[in-house]
Amino acid sequence: MPIVVTGATGQLGRLTVEALLQRGIPAADIIATGRDTTRIKDLADRGITVRRADFADTDGLAEAFAGADRLLLISASVPVGERVANHRRVIDAAVVAGVSLVAYTSTTHADTATTVIGATHRETEEYLRDRGTPSVLLRNGWYLENYTSQLPQILRNGAVVGAAGDGRISAASRADYAEAAAVVLSAEGHAGAVYELGGDESFTLAELAAAISAATGEQIAYTDLPVTDFAQVLATAGLPAELAEVLADADRGMNRGEMHTDSGNLHHLIGRPPMTLTEALTAALHH
Structure with missing residues (x-):
């Protein structure tokens, strides 16, 4: 059951490869892909x-996916404007390769999200269907x-800065999301499922x-x-203007509850409570 992991050169992709190995998938059944393969030598x-x-x-995608049975499409990073076209090429290549299952890392409430990021995920989900x-x-x-x-910068400034208002955020660690991906790639019965994934405990930025x-x-x-002011702060901090606007827009979505879920899907998939905010902060501060 050869499993392809796209974006294995990135953090989530590499963690998914490790999670597959931990779940007993033989190394010979894993195909790790990325643009710069020297990073995954x-x-x-x-x-x-x-x-x-x-x-x-x-x-190149058709060659990379040859012989694969299942595929994890980790959503492409910026530029956002090229994201959907990139995803469609991956999906098309997966179809040509005869892949029996595509798992796609989308975003919470992609079907109703109003953010720029949400729209790219919704279009990709629709194309998959x-x-x-x-x-x-x-x-x-x-x-x-x-x-x-961001902890060093937050501690320097004495403040968390954002535009999310009182919106609740269901965040989880990359490792927990990677483990969930490994579960659906290595087990039966997940085709057709839509999992809203996030931590058990949500929080506001306050x-x-x-x-x-x-x-x-x-x-x-x-x-x-305000969203426009937050985008300016991010740009002033050195982020490219487009990325600053996308991230500020994500906070706007958070304010609308678009990053909150109480589904319990992540807990259920990985079979344990996901890492909490307090645990993540403790780990980061003692790293």
């Missing part, structure tokens, strides 16, 4: 098949690492600030800005 050294796959290269390939939608919520990676205060002993506040 160590996986080849462990007996995993490593192939180059560039989402913009149709012919149109192609008729058996699929499972892994609607991943926000990453806890999106916040823990609660995030309070949790950081409790974990560090520093007084951290939450500064809520």
